[in-house]
Amino acid sequence: MKDLLLGASYIPRAFGQLLRPGTRRYVLLPILVNVLVFIGLFWLAADQFAALLAAWLPDPSAYSGEGAWNGFMRGLLSILAWLFWPIFVLAAGILMFYSFTVVANLLGSPFNGMLAARLERELSGGRQPPELPGQGIALEAAVSVATELRKLAYFALLALPLLALSAVLFFVPVVNLLIPFLWAAYGGWVMALEYMDYPMANHGYRFAEERALLRRRRGLAFGFGLGLLAMTLVPVLNLLAMPTGVIAATWLWHERLRAQSAG
Template identity: 25%
Template sequence: MRDFITGVRFFGRGLGIMLQSPRLLLLGALPAVLTTLLLTGGLVALVIWIDDLAALVTPFADDWASTWRTAVRITAGVLLFGAALTVGLISFSALTLAIGAPFYESIAEKVEDDLGLAPGEDLPFWRALGLGLRGGLALVARSLLFTIPLVIAGFVPVLGQTVVPVLLALVTAWFFALELVAVAYYRRGMTLKEQRTTLARRRGLALGLGLPSSLLCAIPLVAIVVMPIAFTGGVLVAHEALRNEPK
């Protein structure tokens, strides 16, 4: 529980650091704006084509009575939109950090310098972008292995309205935290596996940062401001988790 509270406190420190440096806040918000526009465009396109897609995934209902065919395809449309929205929320942070990897690398360097933390390697623009894209895709793919079954389980009466939302929030928080510490760890030459292992030893710390960050990022437009704050907290969490690592 102490680690969890520390993680929440690091999120608060990230807010304080960003408020003291509006330039860094703006720099970190730009990738989030671009990601928001991309995902919003995708959802709008989905809504436009939802009827055709619902028919495409329910060919078995072509010969059914009109009432049942309509009911099945409305259900399919709702499920498709819900799945797309869930994937969008899950991939938002990974996509933002991937697109903005060079920007966030600059933020990490500035935060480490200002706080007197051990500096990491300065990554060239294209290397930072490549690491961000590769790591982001890997984390999204891994997170979907957990979140998709939980989303499906959400339709189970009682269980879907009690246990599943809590598990989904915790899983999302964990993977969000992994994304937030990635740049700081890439600057230290750590692989994605090494990052997971290091953070798993301080899972409470990761959840303390990831839970408020992921919940706030689920609010439209708020995520644009939250992302640089959460990332700054991620730099602090990354260094804290490394303190007890074997030399």
């Protein structure tokens, strides 16, 4: 329990440091990129939805004649068009809310490694992580995105047995109450792996090695991951979850895990 609370305590600590000079650009630029991408996707989806409605719903002007039937059809089509748009906005909002963290991590991955390195240089008195960097920005960005895709594939595979178990437990009274807790544990572990990767990868750790080290400090990792998971579930705050996670992970690595990994 002590490690669980200790891991979670890094989230509010990191949140208070988001706009410090030197880290501000690594925080604001990825958020701006993600917001612009989601605005563009929403505009594109709305345009396609309007075209779909135009194709599937008859034009009310086709019932411009006199008579009760024409009046009824004009009213019905107007009501349907009015109803479909709020449903679209609600569905798009829910999809954006739940997909924001995934997309943000994918688009922000090149910035996250740099933020972790920048912060660790400050924490270690100017010493640079040994693996950083000897390659161009474009290549580094490509490697970061490829790494992020590999992590997403691992997380998806990890979810498959949990999905199967949840499907079985769903039909077992009382025991099915465990399902949300199982998924919370999954989310906490995923968050820990996702963000601890940035400072650890800067030191040359492979993903399998990162998992092995975090298993040795499972309570610390789960506390950190669950604290960050809670932040992603709060609207507006979830916009800041990614840089908060990178800063918290870097502190956690520097203060708690780095010495243990060397030993």
